[in-house]
Amino acid sequence: MTNLTQTKQMISMVRKYERMSGRQSWNEEDMAKAVAAVVSGKMGYKLASRTYHIPRSTLQRRASKIRYQQPDEPKPLMGHYRRVFTDSQEKDLVGYIKSMEKYFMGVSRRDIRELAFQYAEDNHLNHPFDVNSRMAGEDWVRNFLKRNPELLDRSDHENILEPVNFDQFYHFMCQLS
Template structure:
């Protein structure tokens, strides 16, 4: 899997806030789909899909994370708590802990059950999404930036 993806299209150049506003205006019957797409400068088909199919639920572009935002925040907070207590946690330990966390919370996941841990790519993307956590490649452990 590619760790440093470079976008090849100019898709989704509009902001999520504008899309949410447009969806709200259409659902409240203040504007038509085409008029809202024109006013808020969002693609008509994307707006239509969000209004008719997903009822306004907006997912991230591309593949969805294994853990939802709340679960990932709980995991990140726990790692920060451990780091503040002086536990330097290795990436492998974080990956194992993420697997155990998902199992305990009964979260549907695609982690490797044979290895009993999340993958390396998941770890790198998790670290990109959670900037408060500092990963020192030299020391090989996870630390708090605070």
Template sequence: MVRTYNKKTKRGEWSKISMKTAIDKVLSKDMGYRKDASEYGVPQTTLERYVNKMKEGGEVTIGVPLGPKQPIFTTKEEDEMMAYLKHMGERLFGLTTLDLRRLAYQLAVRNSKAHNFNTDKQMAGVDWLKGFLRRHPDLSIQKPEATSAARAM
């Protein structure tokens, strides 16, 4: 389902820069909420919520991700995984997709990451694999072929 999902609403598609500019305009009393929201293309209620948080003195992080799905690994961790896959390929020990899925599960368990991987099979799902390959298009996961020792030398 995740691989083929298409977003059906425009919710959360405003830019962080326009929201920050709109907040600054409202706080400096240059514009009101309604005019400011329509001019910068941000939702009025969201603008009001951010302005109220700023007035209370709280720390505001603009652009909180929508939905319950959070990435399991950081970009640094995924880059390390990609470097490991390339290194193993250079050593003529290519990994299959099942190996990669098992590796992802083991990394998530060892690093105490919150994950929704299959604990019975002890491997990541196909959706995670497809997303990982989409985020790293320079990877080419293929079935590894047997290599003779003479060629490896």
């Protein structure tokens, strides 16, 4: 009988459960309002936290996810490698390279590596490129050319006279934009 009474007491305890901590006592609507106020700049973290009764650290984490999220983030790849450019950014690079080939005599792999580094720096992207040499890596350019095989077709560019001065071209392209 004692086991039966203990079981009944345990069941009655569960029905009368009262939460002891105040963790996550806020609701999602208040969180959304607070995040919107912080992201729009109407309130700071402290004021929004006090106004909407939300923990400041949670508000900071949620707001930073929205504030620093890029609308067109690169898709993650398998393994520990990550893409530097989005698909639209790679299309821009391909367009730059094609116009380099059109207006100037030729484009070397080195030019593509320099262009990729400069493009990543100008767009403030996180990249694993070498800052000392100011170029993308050889593996990156090899994979970039595999993803864009139209750049490998060099049949009409058999008579390449000299490599192009990358800095001149990049500034030329910036002026056109």
